[in-house]
Amino acid sequence: MSDPVILRCEDVTVSFDGFKAVQGMNLVLGKSGLRFLIGPNGAGKTTMLDAICGKVKPSGGSILYREEIDLAKRKEHQIAELGVGRKFQAPSIFPSLSVEENLELAMRQDRGITATLRAKLRAADRKLIGARLESIGLGGKQKLRAGSLSHGEKQWLEIGMMLLQEPSLLLLDEPAAGMTDRETEKTGVLLQEIARDRAVVVVEHDMEFVRNFASIVTVMHEGRLLMEGTMDQVQADERVAEVYLGKRREAAC
Numbered sequence: 411m412s413d414p415v416i417l418r419c420e421d422v423t424v425s426f427d428g429f430k431a432v433q434g435m436n437l438v439l440g441k442s443g444l445r446f447l448i449g450p451n452g453a454g455k456t457t458m459l460d461a462i463c464g465k466v467k468p469s470g471g472s473i474l475y476r477e478e479i480d481l482a483k484r485k486e487h488q489i490a491e492l493g494v495g496r497k498f499q500a501p502s503i504f505p506s507l508s509v510e511e512n513l514e515l516a517m518r519q520d521r522g523i524t525a526t527l528r529a530k531l532r533a534a535d536r537k538l539i540g541a542r543l544e545s546i547g548l549g550g551k552q553k554l555r556a557g558s559l560s561h562g563e564k565q566w567l568e569i570g571m572m573l574l575q576e577p578s579l580l581l582l583d584e585p586a587a588g589m590t591d592r593e594t595e596k597t598g599v600l601l602q603e604i605a606r607d608r609a610v611v612v613v614e615h616d617m618e619f620v621r622n623f624a625s626i627v628t629v630m631h632e633g634r635l636l637m638e639g640t641m642d643q644v645q646a647d648e649r650v651a652e653v654y655l656g657k658r659r660e661a662a663c
Contacts (some may be wrong), residue, residue: 413440415477416579416609417462422471422482424454424461424633431457434471439579444605446620447613448644449630450653454476455613458630459581462611463496464489475579495577499584501564505557509548509567512556514538516571538574545603546570547596562593566600573604580610586619598623629653 417439420642423632424432432454447455460466462473464486473481481489490496503512518533545550546565546566556567564586572580585601594616602623604610614620620627620641627644629636631653637644644650 413442415439416475416660418440418472418474418477419458419462420472420474422458422461422468422473424457424466425469425565432461432468434629435633436635437628439609439611441578442605442607442609444601444623444625445611446624447610447611447630448615448617448620448627449467449636450489452632453630454633455630456583457633459496459583459611462489462579463494463581465496490575491575493578495575495579495582496581496584497568497572497583498542499587501561503556503564503568503570503571505555507556508553509543509559510539510552512567512571513542513552513609516574542570542574545573547602558567560590560593562589562597565589565593569600569604578608580604580608582610582612584614584616585612586614586616594619595622 415438417437420436420619422435423430435454435458437458447458449455457466461468462481464481464484468482471482475481475492475494479492481492481494484492504515507515514535517539539552543552546569548563548566548570551563556564559567566643569585582601586597589597598619601610601612624641626638627640627641629644629650636649636653637647639647
C-alpha cells in the first residue's frame with residue numbers, strides 16, 4: 411500500500427514575461443519525510459517552492475494539496491492557513507524581542523504584537539513553548555534577545571516559530587547556508603526529526619549536507635524534473651553529472 415500523498419504537482423509551469431522558469435514540473439510528496447530539491451543555478455527550484463506557497467502563480471498545471479485542494483487557485487495567506495509553511499534563506503524573526511516572545515507571537519498570529527505580549531500565557535502554552543525550545547536546541551535561551559543569537563540559532567528559532575503553527579508541509583530554502591559545521595550538523599538532525607510527522611522540502615546547494623541527510627532527492631534542470639532517487643542513485647546518474655559538470659563522465663577504462 412502506497413504512502414498517503416499530501417502534495418501532488420502535475421505539469422506545473424511558471425512564466426515571467428515569456429520566460430518559463432518552471433516547465434511542466436511534476437512532484438509528489440508523502441505526508442511525512444525529508445525531500446531535498448537540488449539542481450544547478452536557474453533550475454527553477456526556488457520558483458517551484460514559490461508556486462506551491464502562492465508567492466507566484468503558475469501559468470499551467472495543478473498543485474493539489476491533500477489530493478483535493480488546488481493551491482494554484484488559492485492566495486498566499488490562504489495556503490499558509492491550510493498548513494503550508496515557507497521559510498526563506500534569511501531568517502525572519504523579531505530581533506529586538508526575546509526568543510520566548512518570538513515563539514509566543516508565532517503561536518498567536520491572530521492578535522497584534524502588543525496584545526499578544528500583554529496577554530497572559532496559559533500553562534499549556536508555556537509548556538508547548540518550552541518543549542519547542544528544547545526541540546530546536548534553544549533550551550535555556552528563552553530570555554535572550556533574538557538578535558543576539560548566532561546565525562544558526564536564528565534559523566532554528568524561525569523553524570520553531572513555524573512549527574508552533576502546526577504545518578503539515580514545510581518548504582525551506584537553503585536553511586543551512588552560512589552556518590558553521592556544527593550548526594549544519596544540528597540542522598540536519600533537526601530536519602530529520604521534524605520530518606517524522608510532516609512533509610519537509612529543502613532547496614539546497616550544499617551537496618555534503620544533502621549526502622549526509624537526504625533519503626530522497628529530486629533533481630531539477632531547466633525548470634523540469636530531471637530525476638528522483640536516493641543520493642547514491644543521483645550521484646551515479648550520467649544526466650546529473652552532465653548537468654552539474656557540463657560534460658558526460660568518461661566510461662571507466
